[in-house]
Amino acid sequence: MSDPVFRLSEGKVTLGGRPVLRGVDLVVGPGEVVAVLGPNGSGKSTLVRTLLGLVPLASGSVEIYGRTPQRFRDWRRIGYVPQRLTAGGGVPATVREVVASGRIARQRRFLPASAADRAAVRDALAEVELADRAGDPVQHLSGGQQQRVLIARALAGQPDTYVMDEPTAGVDAASQQALAASMRRVAGEGKTVVLVAHELGPLAPVITRVVVLTDGEIVKDGPPSIADTSQEHCHPHESVWP
Amino acid sequence: MAVIELLQYDFMRRALIAALLVGLVAPTVGTFIVQRKLALLGDGIGHVALTGVALGFLTGTAPVLTAVVVAILGAVAIEIVRSRGRTSGDVALALLFYGGIAGGVLLIGLAPGGSNATLLGYLFGSVSSVSVQDVVVVAVLTAVVLGVVAAFGRELFVLCQDEEVARTYGLPVRFLSLLIAVTAAVTVVIAMRVVGLLLVSALMVVPVAAGQQVARSFRGTMLVAMGVGVFAAVGGLTTAFQADVAPGAAIVLIALGLFAIALVAGRFLRRRSL
Ligand SMILES: Nc1ncnc2c1ncn2[C@@H]1O[C@H](COP(=O)(O)OP(=O)(O)OP(=O)(O)O)[C@@H](O)[C@H]1O
Numbered sequence: 001m002s003d004p005v006f007r008l009s010e011g012k013v014t015l016g017g018r019p020v021l022r023g024v025d026l027v028v029g030p031g032e033v034v035a036v037l038g039p040n041g042s043g044k045s046t047l048v049r050t051l052l053g054l055v056p057l058a059s060g061s062v063e064i065y066g067r068t069p070q071r072f073r074d075w076r077r078i079g080y081v082p083q084r085l086t087a088g089g090g091v092p093a094t095v096r097e098v099v100a101s102g103r104i105a106r107q108r109r110f111l112p113a114s115a116a117d118r119a120a121v122r123d124a125l126a127e128v129e130l131a132d133r134a135g136d137p138v139q140h141l142s143g144g145q146q147q148r149v150l151i152a153r154a155l156a157g158q159p160d161t162y163v164m165d166e167p168t169a170g171v172d173a174a175s176q177q178a179l180a181a182s183m184r185r186v187a188g189e190g191k192t193v194v195l196v197a198h199e200l201g202p203l204a205p206v207i208t209r210v211v212v213l214t215d216g217e218i219v220k221d222g223p224p225s226i227a228d229t230s231q232e233h234c235h236p237h238e239s240v241w242p
Numbered sequence: 243m244a245v246i247e248l249l250q251y252d253f254m255r256r257a258l259i260a261a262l263l264v265g266l267v268a269p270t271v272g273t274f275i276v277q278r279k280l281a282l283l284g285d286g287i288g289h290v291a292l293t294g295v296a297l298g299f300l301t302g303t304a305p306v307l308t309a310v311v312v313a314i315l316g317a318v319a320i321e322i323v324r325s326r327g328r329t330s331g332d333v334a335l336a337l338l339f340y341g342g343i344a345g346g347v348l349l350i351g352l353a354p355g356g357s358n359a360t361l362l363g364y365l366f367g368s369v370s371s372v373s374v375q376d377v378v379v380v381a382v383l384t385a386v387v388l389g390v391v392a393a394f395g396r397e398l399f400v401l402c403q404d405e406e407v408a409r410t411y412g413l414p415v416r417f418l419s420l421l422i423a424v425t426a427a428v429t430v431v432i433a434m435r436v437v438g439l440l441l442v443s444a445l446m447v448v449p450v451a452a453g454q455q456v457a458r459s460f461r462g463t464m465l466v467a468m469g470v471g472v473f474a475a476v477g478g479l480t481t482a483f484q485a486d487v488a489p490g491a492a493i494v495l496i497a498l499g500l501f502a503i504a505l506v507a508g509r510f511l512r513r514r515s516l
């Protein structure tokens with residue numbers, strides 16, 4: 001019963017012939033709120049994608065709730081927020097369509113959206129303050145707003161574990177505060193969060209653990225206070241957004 | 243002259259039904275394909291299907307049947323190459339284009355009494371020679387394709403938005419990718435008789451491009467595309483009959499005309515909403 005949410009053991013990942021993760025050990029327990037910090041290209045995205053089984057391991061192993069990604073079935077427990085919205089072939093999709101797709105792991109084939117589906121979508125849109133844009137194509141939104149759409153999609157799925165790749169990238173101060181409030185709420189409900197960030201900012205009080213990645217290796221792993229002494233751009237009290 | 247008057251001809255009735263179904267189904271599948279950035283998939287499959295047609299003549303089997311089989315094999319091959327991501331996707335498509343045409347021309351030469359002229363009806367469509375049996379086949383295949391979209395539409399939408407995210411919802415990404423490819427292959431063969439293999443892809447892509455200009459949602463794009471497809475197919479066929487021009491070409495040109503109108507209308511709509 002008490003399987004960790006993620007267990008990565010000696011994870012090595014090679015992309016395009018280059019080692020990107022060089023033997024990473026990471027165990028994330030239920031209820032933890034983990035921030036993954038590190039410079040550009042240090043392998044943060046690769047690490048969280050590896051945890052989800054999206055990147056093949058060159059060696060080592062990964063488990064989600066005690067099972068390998070291939071054998072894991074309970075995907076409704078996972079909510080992934082990718083680093084950016086993919087544009088695809090440019091067929092428009094409304095904010096509501098994208099957020100509603102976050103319910104897919106909970107829906108049954110042929111059955112229309114249930115009242116619970118609709119309520120979850122409505123709440124998620126309200127939580128990221130995009131309810132008034134629900135009918136707009138996501139392509140018409142700014143980068144920061146699109147990021148909030150992706151967060152809302154994960155919220156709509158009501159997962160037990162959130163994996164967020166730079167959810168605060170390009171998001172203004174007010175929205176970062178709103179995201180921090182959402183994270184405080186889900187953490188209060190005992191949910192697990194693994195998020196990639198460049199700085200903790202308003203999220204700092206919610207974070208329970210910081211993992212610092214440099215060049216594909218975990219160089220620091222501990223309470224949020226360790227972020228203070230790490231590299232400049234991981235400094236939690238300093239805004240360095242371009 | 244109204245469509246009604248044309249309905250007194252048996253062959254025209256059959257042709258109109260076939261055109262209507264193709265106009266409906268091609269853009270439906272096309273919406274997913276365009277979002278997956280596989281707009282040229284239909285062309286690739288169309289070229290491969292030509293080999294299938296020739297194989298039918300060579301072996302004395304119904305060409306539509308062999309075309310379906312070969313088109314599905316081709317679509318699966320394209321999907322495998324795409325998902326492996328080793329060879330770049332457009333090079334893989336190009337290889338299939340050439341192989342498909344060359345194979346078709348070679349095989350038809352070997353078929354008893356076959357010549358390149360035999361292939362022309364398939365390359366450019368021959369909707370006026372559609373038999374009752376053809377219409378039944380088209381109707382059944384159309385029902386299959388629309389059934390797939392109804393059953394898997396939600397999953398296909400997620401897949402086409404972001405394959406990695408689809409995986410984190412536990413969706414069977416490989417199965418769904420093959421499903422799209424196979425559905426596209428079936429659609430190509432359905433549309434083959436109406437617009438011809440060379441123009442099949444146009445009917446899958448142009449109505450979607452028109453929908454993209456005016457719609458705000460994915461569902462809206464698909465509905466507009468279906469409307470454009472049906473209008474172009476029926477309108478093109480009627481025009482072709484009256485003006486005595488090639489139906490496939492007329493259908494595609496009307497679709498392109500509707501795209502141009504949608505382009506202007508889209509500009510206008512956006513300016514007003516600002
Ligand atoms: N598909 C790929 N093929 C080859 N190399 C890749 C691929 N994806 C990532 N890399 C390389 O792996 C390294 C780590 O990439 P990753 O995206 O994990 O970094 P990151 O820490 O998330 O960076 P950022 O802060 O810019 O998001 C980079 O050097 C990148 O060039």
Ligand SMILES: [Mg+2]
Pocket residue numbers: 044045046083165
């Ligand atoms: Mg990254």
